[in-house]
Amino acid sequence: MQNKAIFLDRDGTLNYDPGYISDPEVIKLLPGVVEGLKYLQVELHFKLIVVSNQAGISRGLLTHEQVDKVNERISDLLISDQIRIEKFYYCPSHPEFSTEDECKCRKPSPKMILDAADELNIDLSKSYLIGDRASDIESGLNAGVYSILLASDILKEQISILQNHQKSANFVADDFKNAVSKIAERTKKEI
Numbered sequence: 001m002q003n004k005a006i007f008l009d010r011d012g013t014l015n016y017d018p019g020y021i022s023d024p025e026v027i028k029l030l031p032g033v034v035e036g037l038k039y040l041q042v043e044l045h046f047k048l049i050v051v052s053n054q055a056g057i058s059r060g061l062l063t064h065e066q067v068d069k070v071n072e073r074i075s076d077l078l079i080s081d082q083i084r085i086e087k088f089y090y091c092p093s094h095p096e097f098s099t100e101d102e103c104k105c106r107k108p109s110p111k112m113i114l115d116a117a118d119e120l121n122i123d124l125s126k127s128y129l130i131g132d133r134a135s136d137i138e139s140g141l142n143a144g145v146y147s148i149l150l151a152s153d154i155l156k157e158q159i160s161i162l163q164n165h166q167k168s169a170n171f172v173a174d175d176f177k178n179a180v181s182k183i184a185e186r187t188k189k190e191i
């Protein structure tokens with residue numbers, strides 16, 4: 001049987017986003033994230049997969065090692081609550097600093113999601129994406145997963161980007177908890 005997954009953006013979705021996070025000590029999880037991930041994993045049996053653009057690497061502002069350390073820190077914070085992130089995918093590239101080929105992983109491309117689906121045997125039709133930016137939502141829609149946009153200070157801008165691309169999120173959630181409730185409601189309908 002195939003797995004089902006929640007594809008999670010990292011910065012601004014799981015943790016506060018001060019921009020180009022190089023120091024693991026800066027990581028602070030957003031409200032509702034621990035409880036929400038635990039529910040998704042333990043009660044609803046989703047695998048949790050992070051898909052993140054980390055263009056700070058190609059900009060020379062971050063190293064791969066720093067991004068890995070930050071990801072480890074997030075894992076450590078969650079493992080103390082018995083929550084396991086299956087895998088962190090990230091795209092280091094940016095069109096101004098990288099080749100077109102190197103940018104193939106960059107959201108809104110669905111590549112990280114499609115790669116994860118292959119590697120981890122994920123049924124995308126039963127999977128979800130949660131993110132705070134238009135590029136997250138487009139990546140999810142491009143991969144064929146139900147995509148939830150989190151409300152934030154940048155929500156209006158993200159909705160207008162999506163509108164300009166003739167796209168829209170499947171659901172706009174007030175916060176992480178609301179996103180999890182929506183997934184729970186839809187999952188229970190399937191049963």
Ligand SMILES: [Mg+2]
Binds near residue numbers: 011
């Ligand atoms: Mg984000």
